[in-house]
Amino acid sequence: MKKLFFAAFAIILALTTNAQAPSVKKGTKLTYHVTTADREYDYVVTVSNFGATIAFDWKMTDPVNTSGKINITANALAKATVYKNYFEDDSKVTLTKESTVWLSKKNFNELKSKGKTKMNMTGELATYDKEATLQDASYQMNGQSKTAKVIKCQFIKAADTQFTIQVFNDAKNPLIQYMDLGTFTITLKSVE
Numbered sequence: 001m002k003k004l005f006f007a008a009f010a011i012i013l014a015l016t017t018n019a020q021a022p023s024v025k026k027g028t029k030l031t032y033h034v035t036t037a038d039r040e041y042d043y044v045v046t047v048s049n050f051g052a053t054i055a056f057d058w059k060m061t062d063p064v065n066t067s068g069k070i071n072i073t074a075n076a077l078a079k080a081t082v083y084k085n086y087f088e089d090d091s092k093v094t095l096t097k098e099s100t101v102w103l104s105k106k107n108f109n110e111l112k113s114k115g116k117t118k119m120n121m122t123g124e125l126a127t128y129d130k131e132a133t134l135q136d137a138s139y140q141m142n143g144q145s146k147t148a149k150v151i152k153c154q155f156i157k158a159a160d161t162q163f164t165i166q167v168f169n170d171a172k173n174p175l176i177q178y179m180d181l182g183t184f185t186i187t188l189k190s191v192e
Contacts, residue, residue: 068087076099121165135150
């Protein structure tokens with residue numbers, strides 16, 4: 001009976017451990033795959049600070065070959081509804097009213113509690129509606145396959161899905177896992 005209990009416990013532990021959002025700290029490297037109409041490349045985020053503020057270096061691989069630095073202030077992480085999704089080479093930007101890579105607490109909490117939130121991802125404030133059930137998303141964590149729950153939300157206009165955002169279901173780390181903004185998609189593929 002003890003062996004059966006421990007085997008069941010080990011399976012439950014493995015399933016719950018595998019269902020967690022990625023852990024992020026100073027030094028964490030997030031690699032996203034980007035697809036546009038005419039090219040594909042990786043967007044690599046290397047975290048230099050993770051806490052009340054978030055700072056990171058970023059680079060886009062060949063054929064884009066650009067890089068820069070971003071600092072997201074505590075105010076932006078708390079209240080932003082506008083998101084920076086386009087970057088200039090060699091830029092050093094401090095976001096005080098915008099966020100990027102992470103949803104603000106405001107947007108995340110509204111999705112969780114109200115099932116909808118207003119976000120400006122493309123230059124226009126739009127209402128994103130949350131799907132009723134959480135989705136599974138896969139990524140690599142230090143070379144091992146992981147699956148975690150994500151909140152999926154969409155901006156739908158005239159019964160046609162315009163944009164889709166998926167964010168890990170983690171209030172302490174509302175990291176964007178996937179975005180489709182019409183002109184490009186971005187998907188988290190690995191965390192190191």
